[in-house]
Amino acid sequence: MADSKHFIAEIIDADIASGKWGPPGDASVVRTRFPPEPNGYLHVGHTKAIHLNFGLARTHGGQFILRFDDTNPEKEEREYVDSIKRDVQWLGADWDGPHGGGLYFASDYFQQMYDHAEELVRKGLAYVCELSAEEVSKRRGTPSTPATSPHRDRPADESLRLLHEMRDGKHAEGTLTLRARIDLASPNFNLRDPVMYRIVHQPHHNTGDRWHIYPMYDWAHGLEDSIEGVTHSLCTLEFENHRPLYDWFINAINQGRTADGSGEWGRRIHHSQQIEFAKLIPTYTVLAKRNLRKMVEDRVVHGWDDPRFPTIAGLRRRGVTPESLWAFTDDIGVTKFESRIDVGRLENAIREHLNKQAPRRIAVLRPLRVVIENFPEGQVEWMDLVNNPEDPSRATRRVPFSRELLIEADDFMEEPPKKFFRLSPGSEVRLRGAYWIRCIGLEKDPSGAPTLIRCTYDPQTRGGESPPDGRKVKATLHWLSAPHAAPAEVRLFDRLFSAEEPGERTGNYLDDLNTESLVALRGARVEPMLAEAPSPDEPAWPDGIRRFQFERLGYFCVDVPNWRAPEQVPTTSPASPLVFNRTVSLKDSWAKAAGKGA
RNA sequence: AGGGGAUUGGUGUAACGGUAGCACGACUGACUCUGGAUCAGUUAGUCUAGGUUCGAAUCCUAGAUCCCCUGCCA
Numbered sequence: 170m171a172d173s174k175h176f177i178a179e180i181i182d183a184d185i186a187s188g189k190w191g192p193p194g195d196a197s198v199v200r201t202r203f204p205p206e207p208n209g210y211l212h213v214g215h216t217k218a219i220h221l222n223f224g225l226a227r228t229h230g231g232q233f234i235l236r237f238d239d240t241n242p243e244k245e246e247r248e249y250v251d252s253i254k255r256d257v258q259w260l261g262a263d264w265d266g267p268h269g270g271g272l273y274f275a276s277d278y279f280q281q282m283y284d285h286a287e288e289l290v291r292k293g294l295a296y297v298c299e300l301s302a303e304e305v306s307k308r309r310g311t312p313s314t315p316a317t318s319p320h321r322d323r324p325a326d327e328s329l330r331l332l333h334e335m336r337d338g339k340h341a342e343g344t345l346t347l348r349a350r351i352d353l354a355s356p357n358f359n360l361r362d363p364v365m366y367r368i369v370h371q372p373h374h375n376t377g378d379r380w381h382i383y384p385m386y387d388w389a390h391g392l393e394d395s396i397e398g399v400t401h402s403l404c405t406l407e408f409e410n411h412r413p414l415y416d417w418f419i420n421a422i423n424q425g426r427t428a429d430g431s432g433e434w435g436r437r438i439h440h441s442q443q444i445e446f447a448k449l450i451p452t453y454t455v456l457a458k459r460n461l462r463k464m465v466e467d468r469v470v471h472g473w474d475d476p477r478f479p480t481i482a483g484l485r486r487r488g489v490t491p492e493s494l495w496a497f498t499d500d501i502g503v504t505k506f507e508s509r510i511d512v513g514r515l516e517n518a519i520r521e522h523l524n525k526q527a528p529r530r531i532a533v534l535r536p537l538r539v540v541i542e543n544f545p546e547g548q549v550e551w552m553d554l555v556n557n558p559e560d561p562s563r564a565t566r567r568v569p570f571s572r573e574l575l576i577e578a579d580d581f582m583e584e585p586p587k588k589f590f591r592l593s594p595g596s597e598v599r600l601r602g603a604y605w606i607r608c609i610g611l612e613k614d615p616s617g618a619p620t621l622i623r624c625t626y627d628p629q630t631r632g633g634e635s636p637p638d639g640r641k642v643k644a645t646l647h648w649l650s651a652p653h654a655a656p657a658e659v660r661l662f663d664r665l666f667s668a669e670e671p672g673e674r675t676g677n678y679l680d681d682l683n684t685e686s687l688v689a690l691r692g693a694r695v696e697p698m699l700a701e702a703p704s705p706d707e708p709a710w711p712d713g714i715r716r717f718q719f720e721r722l723g724y725f726c727v728d729v730p731n732w733r734a735p736e737q738v739p740t741t742s743p744a745s746p747l748v749f750n751r752t753v754s755l756k757d758s759w760a761k762a763a764g765k766g767a
Numbered sequence: 768a769g770g771g772g773a774u775u776g777g778u779g780u781a782a783c784g785g786u787a788g789c790a791c792g793a794c795u796g797a798c799u800c801u802g803g804a805u806c807a808g809u810u811a812g813u814c815u816a817g818g819u820u821c822g823a824a825u826c827c828u829a830g831a832u833c834c835c836c837u838g839c840c841a
Contacts, residue, residue, distance in 0.1 A: 173781050173789090206841055241840065302839050309837045312769030316837085346839055356770040358837045367839035386841050410771055410836050445772085447834095452778095500790070502780050504773090507834060511778055514791060524804060559804070590802075599800060633800050645800050721801045759802040 175503035199231030204238045207249035209458040210473045210480045211256045217449040220498040223262035232270030242373040256481035276375040297331040298348045315354035316361040338381035391415045394441035402441040405448040447507045452669040477665045488726030488752030493522040523724040532695040532719040536575040539622045544572040554602040556706040563706045573651040590643035599645045605630040654694035657747035661688040723754035
């Protein structure tokens with residue numbers, strides 16, 4: 170698994186061997202980039218692209234660039250720039266670190282791009298077109314009939330004059346465009362004289378009101394890669410049809426240029442190689458920006474960092490670790506096959522990491538009172554509980570035990586089915602790390618629900634040890650001392666959608682919303698030390714988010730809304746009302762056997 | 768319709784003319800003070816039809832299915 174390379178890594182190896190980008194054998198010439206448009210929050214799909222690009226740079230000793238592709242002032246906002254930087258950094262793709270190539274904005278290249286555009290006009294490879302958007306669309310032609318434009322043979326100096334006027338803001342939006350003069354009959358519509366510049370009278374978050382024309386993606390992107398010296402420009406499959414255009418623009422600029430800069434047009438510019446791969450599409454989730462935005466605006470979720478949301482911010486607040494995201498993207502590979510990845514794989518990756526790292530604690534989600542009849546009133550015993558059975562170096566902690574306990578309501582059944590091993594009248598179970606107890610009676614409310622369980626304990630089982638008479642129990646329950654337990658709210662999250670492919674049935678993804686994706690349990694109780702400052706057995710989570718395994722329940726984290734990097738905001742004292750988010754449940758074969766959820 | 772891509776167990780991914788392998792899931796069993804974890808085992812695959820070859824997932828031909836393309840979005 171580790172020694173097989175995906176097709177992009179193989180292309181890079183071949184390029185290094187042949188010396189395409191530098192001295193043959195020099196892997197450090199590899200330069201990749203992640204080029205988000207700052208018009209939304211990053212989501213899991215982006216982690217694949219970020220990991221791919223950063224990972225390639227790192228393994229080759231090359232460099233990774235974070236570049237904002239901010240060529241459209243109508244949609245982009247500063248807020249998104251900040252959130253994207255935060256998320257990319259949190260993921261561990263450090264554009265300033267040892268493998269960092271820096272942080273850039275496409276808008277910083279507007280002047281250079283414009284100069285190149287004038288050059289293409291002078292070369293007769295671009296012209297100003299007066300067709301409106303509707304007219305262009307009408308004249309687009311069909312696969313077998315060519316498009317038309319009455320202006321493509323306009324003399325260069327006339328186009329140049331009009332281009333200057335466009336640049337200087339002398340024309341209304343939509344009236345003129347600069348178009349590349351390529352091939353109106355191409356079966357690839359991207360080559361039917363694509364628009365390079367459109368007029369937009371809008372201030373830009375970075376360049377202000379300096380520009381009245383803005384470059385289109387196809388014209389801008391290859392230039393951005395070129396200027397930054399990107400070697401391998403990775404993008405998703407839908408850009409495959411754009412690659413001829415990507416190459417055409419660079420070649421058009423290089424037409425008449427020379428390697429040493431002699432001659433009329435100067436030195437040749439760098440020509441990156443575009444390579445396409447399949448994007449990540451997980452089951453049970455929606456990633457389209459407009460759909461995510463709609464859910465935020467319509468309050469289907471509580472914001473971009475809602476823990477049920479597939480945004481990086483949501484995953485982080487959910488308690489997902491960057492490491493598990495890396496493991497996940499390693500697991501799914503890189504190909505050109507557009508598959509739908511089972512989200513269960515992500516959940517597995519999370520469990521795997523957290524199982525090794527997360528300290529164990531006890532929480533009782535739906536408390537049921539238990540009284541130990543033969544345990545002295547007012548007495549408290551401190552029991553030693555293992556912090557992490559996966560990592561003995563994390564030692565133990567002390568948890569109070571008393572006559573009045575709390576157990577999980579689910580762990581008691583008055584009339585148990587055949588394979589139910591937990592507490593029921595007359596049965597005996599182990600309380601984890603404490604004592605064995607036997608149920609000798611119960612009290613119920615008028616509806617028949619148990620309100621209090623009466624038990625006895627066996628003093629010979631202290632620490633949960635087996636008694637000398639060789640008795641066995643089949644279940645171990647988690648428990649809390651009622652007078653010592655701290656109140657907490659525990660939020661149980663489930664998949665936001667109940668269909669593998671939301672919207673597949675009806676055409677509207679909202680029809681497949683899972684109405685039970687959030688269950689907030691306000692009456693939960695947790696062991697007292699969770700209300701205190703982090704204890705020494707807790708790992709130093711780099712993002713400052715405290716994560717735990719609540720034994721027998723799952724992995725949980727302390728809720729941190731509006732997360733900021735720890736160095737930016739000093740850790741606050743534990744949230745006044747303790748709130749825990751369930752990251753993922755433990756695998757539960759009992760729940761499956763019983764045909765119920767947890 | 769024209770153009771551009773893709774297709775290997777249930778799922779994801781290797782194999783680059785020479786034993787179809789790995790992971791996840793599912794199922795067995797062992798172990799267990801978390802019905803977790805761990806360990807052992809089982810399960811199941813080359814889109815179809817021809818062809819080339821001693822030998823084809825891989826090369827050739829034809830077909831099937833799916834995705835992308837007719838924004839002054841990226």
